[in-house]
Structure formats: structure tokens, C-alpha cells
Amino acid sequence: MTGAKSESRTPDMPEMPDWEKRFRAPRVSLPDWAEDAPDRSLFVSNATGTYELYAWDRATGGQRQATDRPNGTTDGILSPDGAWIWWFDDKDGDEFGVWRRQPFAGGPDETAVPGLEPSYPAGLGLARDGRTAVVGRSTDEEGSTIHLARAGEDPVEIYRHRESAGVGDLSHDGSLIAIEHTEHGDAMHAALRVLRPDGTPVADLDDTKGGTEELGLEVLGFAPVDGDTRLLIGHQRRGRWEPLVWDVATGEETDLGLELPGDVSAEWYPDGSGLLIVHGFEARSELFRYDLAARALTRIPTPPGTVSGATARPDGSVEYLWSSAAEPSAVRSTSGGVVLDPPGMKCPPSVPVEDAWVDGPGGRIHALIQKPAGTTGPLPTVFDLHGGPTWHDSDSFAAGPAAWVDHGYAVIRINYRGSTGYGRAWTDALKHRVGLIELEDVAAVRDWAVASGLADPARLVLTGGSWGGYLTLLGVGAQPEAWTVGVAVVPVADYVTAYHDEMESLKAMDRTLLGGTPEEVPERFEASSPLTYVDQVKAPVYISAGVNDPRCPIRQIDNYVKRLEARGAVHEVYRYDAGHGSLVVDERIKQLRLEMEFAGRHLEL
Template sequence: MGVMTESKDFTEIPAWERTPAWEQRFRAPRVSLPEWAEEAPDRSLFVSNATGTYELYAWDRASGEQRQVTDRPNGTTDGTLSPDGAWIWWFADTDGDEFGVWMRQPFAGGADEPAVPGLDASYPGGLAIGREGTLVIGRSTDEDGSTVHLVRPGASAPVEIYRHRESAGVGDLSHDGSLIAIEHTEHGDAMHSALRVLRAADASVLAELDDTKGGTEELGLAVLGFAPLAGDSRLLVAHQRRGRWEPMLWDVAKGTETDLRLDLPGDVSAEWYPDGSGLLIVHSFEARSELFRYEIATRALVRVETPAGSVSDATARPDGSVEYLWSSAARPPVVRSTDGGIVLDPPGPKAPHSVPVEDVWVDGPGGRIHALVQRPAEGEGPFPTVFEVHGGPAWHDSDAFASGPAAWVDHGYAVVRVNYRGSTGYGREWTDALKHRVGLIELEDVEAVREWAVSSGLADPARLVLSGGSWGGYLTLLGLGTRPDAWAVGLAAVPVADYVTAYEDEMEALKALDRTLLGGSPEEVPERYAASSPLTYVDAVKAPVHISAGVNDPRCPIRQIDNYVDRLAARGAVHEVYRYDAGHGSLVVEERIKQVALDLAFAAKHLGGGSAAPDAAGPA
């Protein structure tokens, strides 16, 4: 099934075969896992880059018709369907600043209109749309903190039912629209949410679940969804009570909890099968993922067969089949079904393959560190090597397709990705370990893997590149200053560069996260912010630095990056800065290609001819 678009057909791109393989990977049409309307499962919504910008598309599975829903200069990816499939909701911000309002458009096409008149622009904080017309909208602003608003069927205006200075958001709405689940951090720990269930009729509290109370360690909870059955008050919840994420059933009306106790290592998430008889389990362990079906009545756990690699998204369909978005480091993403075959296959050229990853385990100061390594298809080490540091920090690199690392491999570099302390997928203790010594702890793990890469003969110690985006960009700048002799080049995208100024300018939810990570605000713990800020060490930086930044970024705002750049310039340090008109990254394919090209050129310029020109066709 192809992606239809009025703007561009990628089969008509001239000279595709003559463009480098790394550019082809970015330009090749991609699709997300289609979301489907709960009461109209033939109506689906997905994201595609088919026009060269990531936008939302509607797909009528019964007729096969597809159409582009949104068309904005900086792209759109945040959208959903109403349960009856009549409306497509999408979030409209301004040039990537993440501050805006919900809009809606008829599924069959038509004019956009404000979805919730009466609500001013804000950062989104979750959305739930009921079958009978109930709406629950989460918002946050710097002035008001977090709020939740309810629109009851027939009401003319939204009503505020929740407000708090700390971060909070909408979890889900029950099948009959009578119960609202909210995730909140009123206790002040933005990394570990508690849950509250309200009655939609009067916004009164029905139930509370808070694992941050009564113990020496704070544990998080997350809403995974109410049971898809009328009158069923069971809420599927993720908890960390045994040191990892795993699901349980909480009957919010009866106050009972059903512990599933799945015998699987690593983190476990879940969603309901549409008939409520079972759960689709997503198991993530050591940078790979797999699927299972859990039978609630018998407690049986049955594997859902998928290829080796990573499942980045999955959903169970009403007929019992499972659709999932799969890829590996070597093979591009594809939407598959357990019924066999590909669910949604965009037309046009396909992305070239890359090379597989190797698993490396290195002893570090906080335990064994897992790293993923990709080597050039030809040549022997030591190679010029890029340490590509992931963002988050609560995230992890996996055996999944990534066009950026593949571009470096094409150019003769080895690529090393480190799942440092703070990464998910290795247990709660590993994820929570970076508190108070933020940045410095992660870099201890990167340093341990760097030493392995050099001593093993993989990496040329004179041609090491430290690179990353967002939190990875922050760690890049911090690493260049705290270990100035370890790195030959630094490449930082949308980084935290001046932690205090970043705190002053960033969105309120991230201020709460920083207070959790560092134990307070800059006024309360100034020494911790100073120790963790790249600006503190900027005068020690020796390596040439390339920084790219979105001028509308609410997460890593531009002023704090300018402060860092000014300090580099004042002492004549070698650096280049690229500013672009978007937010925390770009949804425009050609813009992404431009940024990678700038990084490749900067590294080649300063490594003394350390990279080989790849074959235009790339690896097979």
C-alpha cells in the first residue's frame, strides 16, 4: 500500500542513483505505525516524510484511499483520531516551538478548526477523547504550571479540573468516559509519577496510587490504558517495584491490584488487546525488543514472532493480529503484521542497508556498560571513530535503523553508541544513577568505553569524535571541557551549553526535571549546576567544535547556546555554529541532510583526511 501525496512523488526524483547512499537513507519514504480509530478500525492515521517533510496522513483501509492531512513548513507529527474515526486531531505549534493549540479536521477532508475553543496556547500535556464526546486536555505554561481541562458532552466551554506547579498530564479516559486517569509529580520528583483517578461527573477523586511514599527509594508509575470494555474499571499501569518497568492491573473502583509477575528480564510495557482478553507485551532488553501475548484468564505468555532487531511500536488489531514497526541497525524500518507481509509500504526508492551492530560490554565505575559498535564494511582498524551519544537522558540506543550513524560508517568511520548510566532498559537503578552529578556520571561510562575502543584496536586515539544531540549534545560539550585531551572533534546538536541560563529559559516541565536531577534550582544548589554546566569548562576546550541549534527550541533554548559560543569566540577557539529556523531538531528531510553534511565536512576538515569517500551505492 503506497503513500499518496499531492505535493511530490519520490519515484520522480532525478538522479536518485547518483546521490550518496547516506542521503538516500534520509530521503527514502518512510511511514510510522498506523494508529486506528477504536470504533472504526478501517480508519487510520500515520506519519510520513513522502513530501520531504514529516506530516500526518489519513488512510481509509476499506477503500485504500490515502491523503495528506497537514502541510506546514516545519512539519507535523503529533496527531490522533477520535474513537469514531470522524475527526483527526493535530497539534499546531509555531515553527517547532512546541507551544500551540489542538486543531481538528474531518477524516474525509475539509477545513481545519480549533478543536477546543476557549483554551489558550500552551505546551501539550496529554489528550483523551471519549466515545460519547467527553474531552480531557492536559496543558502546561510557565505561568500556570500544569492544568487539566474537561469538556463534558454538550458543554460549551472547557472546565479546569486540575492545577499544580509541578508537572502533570492526562493518562487516559475510561471506555464509558466516566473516569479520568492523571499522572502527576506533586511530590516534586519529576522522574517518578504518581497516579490519580477522577470522576468525570464532578472531578472528585476516586483513587490514588503513589509509590513515592513510605520508602527510602522513590518509584515511578505510568498509565498504560483503561480496559477497552464498557463498565470495566481496570487500569493497566506500569510500575517499578522490582527495579524495572513492568505492568500490573489496578481496579480503580475496587482498589485491588493484580501483579502479573512476568518472567522477563529488562523493561516490560503492555497495551490491551481490543477485546480485553489479553495484553500485548513489549519486552525491551539489552538494546533489542520482542513481543508476547499475555492471556489474562490463564496467565499464559505466548511469544509473538518478530525478526531479530527492535520493535519501536506495536498495536493489536480487532481481528487479533499485531502490527508493528520493526528495524535493525542494518535494515530500514518497515510496518509488518503477524498475518504476514507488509502493512504499509510507501512507493519510491528504498533506503540502502547499513552494517549490523556488535554488542560490547565494558566494566565501568557503576557496573557493566553496554555499547553498540558499527564498523565500516571495508578496511581494518584502528578507524576514525565517532562516539554518538544518545539524548534523553532517559532513553537508550538499540539495534534499530538510524540514518545518522549509517552516514558515518559510509564515510569510513566506526561508530560507538554507549548506553551510559541514565539510559533505560537496564533497570531502574541504572536509569536513576545520574542524580546530582549530572553529566559527569554519564561521561565516566563514555570514557570507559573510549578506553576499550582504543585499547582493542577499533579506534584511532588521534581521530576520536564526540557527537550527540539534545542531552547527547550536552554531554558532548561537557566532555570536550572536562576531558579536553580525549577528543579530536566535537559535534553538538541542540545542546545544553550553559545550564543556569538553560534553566531560566526552558519550558516549565524541564525545569522540574532539572530540579529532580540536580536536587534543586540553581539558587538552591548553585555548586551542582556549576559542576554540571559545559560553560564552566569552556576555556579548557581544545578540540574544534561544531554546534547546530534551532532558534525556536523550548528545550535547549538559543540564548544559553549563544553564551557558550561567545566564550569560545572570545578566546579564539576553533568553532562553527549553524542556526536554523526550527525547534528541537527538524522535521524537514533536506534540513536534516544539510546538518549531517555540515558535521561530516567539519570532521573531515579537522581530522587531517581521516575519512574515506564511500561508494555512492553504499553497502548492500
């Protein structure tokens, strides 16, 4: 196919296509480090072919694999003293389980909090004494609960509510606990409460009250100093996310007043004197240091692209995980060089991303485009829709889109209404006409891509995972003439059944988005459900789903597939033994290969 890359071979690389190498090449996450033992770090890697947690002793250079499960492990945290690795143990990706821990240097795992039944995790705070934990939990029966657990004692419940809540942070001296809650019933906009360890309240901050619009808050972290009652939080008072410092003892709020477009997040420098600022705007990001005493902002040089994580070290250096659409991710440091470079096969690069701005019914839509080098349209084109919906695509490295490009496709990713990074109004625009609003933006970009000569209207693939998979099934039904093939990965297919089967925190989100339950607003669930439009589907449809998925459960997908079967519609279904996606590299490669083969057959490529 025109634009496809050759399959070269070098002595250190097995013979395989570049798209597969991008999945197999060892990669690492940004290392987390223990506050009181900064030489002890924890990171995630796929080095064995499955994403697992790794312990790294920076003083000796020693690394070891800390977890080893068939379906992988990514949810872990170091205790502040660096003595323990806590990790969440669920069953085959169902996200329902318990916290376990093991010594940093190695040893048997043990139940971290005896006496707590399995649940969905809702935050975790570990005290410096190594004996105290604040554990957030969520279950369908109990709603949200938070427990204080001390070694050798039974855990004590200090918070409970039917609506979603979770642990935000534990103060440096362990005397204060910050939680995010949605007791007001809006799962998209949290309020904050600070508790003492006995559960008594210290302070509340709620931006959902007293105004015409509900605004959200988020916990970014307590100041890392004993006795310091300053809490760094994120707010939306000026129509975007930005940080302020809230002294929970006095109630004083210090707004940084940063004049940066787009969303702004922050974390503390280890001595509490400044903040590490992460600024995201129009699908790129950059770093700054903010000096609290001087109220001065200083840019930290980083290459153009996306910083997907950053942390300030005790020596004042900053480590950050960076990539661009063309260049694979790397953990870099402002002190120079790559911090953590896994051995083995190196990840092949891809092509740069191009920006397009398209006028849509709700405002200008930002689209990111990749296409095979040297090609001109019209090209077979993949519209790859991101999940979330409160997420966004960025100029960052992604093996999936790069694989489609290798096979001769143009790939267009769209930050439709509901995406983050373009202001609160853009993110909050979804309510009540869920799915249909996003598809209006997708349709506008599709029409632009065809009219511009980039996309071949007879060879258009609509695809995505999670919320993107939901939009794919909704799109091939609600816009049947627009798409040639649909490839839906872990999708919502039958919104009513999905609501009844999904985890409680997602039920709360759906009630917020749609304005109630399926029984209270049946017409909205019907209008937003792919099942409603299944009889209008004309395009061949491919669906992949995890049988243990608590977010997009398998029963509602089976309901949709039965309707396709009854019509004799062209479709294929692939079910695999995991949850909301797989952490096994071979499985990821298999899934993408099947998706591309399905599309290629039906586009006659």
C-alpha cells in the same frame, strides 16, 4: 576514503550517495487506528520531504495528507469514532500552541477546544461520543492544568498543580480519567490519580511514599470495555518497568509476575481478554501475548532487532514497526507481510551492529558498534551519544550513524548510566552529578575502544543531539585531552541560563536531577554546566541549534559561543528556523552534511 560506499544509480533512484537516500526514502510510522472504526488510520510520513500526518482508509485503500506546515507535524490522534483528526499546532517547532481538528475525510481545520489559551501539550484523551475531550496543558505561569471540554461548552478546569502532570487515559465509557502527576516534586517518578469528569478523585496510587527509594508509575491504558474499571499501569517495584492491572474501583492489583529480564511494557488487546507485551532487553525487543484468564505468556515471532511500536488489531493480529541497525524500518503484521509500504525510492541498508560490554565505574556498560564492512582498526571513530537522558540506543535503523559509517568511520553508541532498559538503578544513577556520571561511562568505553585497536586515538569525534549534545560540550571541556572534534546538536551549553529559559516540565526535571534550582544548589549546576569548562576546550567545536527550541533554548547556546569567540577557539555555529530538531528532510541532510564536513576537515580525512 577506505570503507566509503560507491554512489550507484538505478532508473528509479536519483544519483546521490546512499547516506542521503536513507533520509529521502519515504518512511512511515506505525499507524494508529480508531477504536470504533478500525479501518480508519493515521500515520506520519516524510513522503513530501517534510514529516506530516496522513489519513488512511483501509477499506478503500485511499490515503491523503492531512497536515501541511513548513516545519512539519507529527503530533496527532484519531477520535475513537474515526470522524476527526486532532493535531497539535505550534509555531515553527516551539511546542507551544493549540489543538486543532479536521474531518477524517478532509475539510478545513478548526480550533478543537475554543477558550483554551496556547500552552505546551500534556496529554489528550478523546471520548467515544466525539464531543468530549480531556486536555492536559503546561505553562510557566499556571503549572499543569487539565480541562474537560465538551462541544458547545466552555472548557472546565478539573485539575491544577505547580508540578508536572498530564493526562494518561480516559476510560472506555468516559466516566474515569487517569492522570500522571509529580505533586511530590520528583519529576522522574510519577504517581497516579483517577478522577471523575467533575474533577473529584476516585483513587490514588503512589509508589514514591513509604519506602527508602522512590519508584515511578505510568498509565498504559484503561481496559477497552464499557463499565470496566481496570487500568493497566507500569511500575518499578522490582527494579525495572513491568505491567500490572489495577482495578481503580476496588483497589485490587493484579501483578502479572512476568519473569523477563529488562523492561516490559504492555497494551490491551481490543476485547480486553489479553495484553500485548513488549519486552526490551540489552538493546533488542520482542513481543508476547499474555492471556489474562489463563495467566499464560505466548511469544509472538518477530525478527531479531527492535520493535519500536506495536498494536493489536480487532482480528487478533498484531502490527508492529520493526528495524535493525542493518535493515530499514517496516510496518509488519503477524498475519503476514508488510502492512504499509510507501512507494518511491527504497532505503538502502547499512551494516549490522556489534555488542561490546565494558567494565565501568558503575557497572558493565553496553555499547553498540558499527564499522565499515571489511575494515580493521584503528579507525576514525564517532562516539554518538543518545538524548534523553532517559532513553537508550538499540539495534534499530538510524540514518545518522549509517552516514558516518559510509564515510569510513566506526560509530560507537553507549547506553551510559541514565539510559533506560538496564533496570531502575541504572536509569536513576544520575542524580546530583549530572553529566559527569555519564561521561565516566563514555570515558571507559573510549579507553576500551582505543586499547582494543578499534579506535584511532588521534581521530575521535564526540557527538550527540539534545542530552547527547549537552554531554558533547561537557565532554570536550571536562575531558579536553580525550577528543579530537566535538559536534553538538541542540545542546545544553549554559545550564543555569537553560534552566531559566526552558519549558516548565524540563525545569521540574532539572530540579529532580540536581536537587533544586540554580539558586538553591549553585555548586551542582556549576559542576554540571559545559560553560564552566569552556576555557579548557581544545578540540574544534561545531554547534547546531534551533532558534525556536524550548528544550535547549538559543540564549544559553549564544552565551557559550561568546566565550569560545573570546578565546579565539576554533568553532562553527549553525542556527536554523525550527525547534528541537527539524522535520524537514532537506534540512536534516544539510545539517548532517555540515557536521561531517566539519569533522573531516579537522581530522584531515
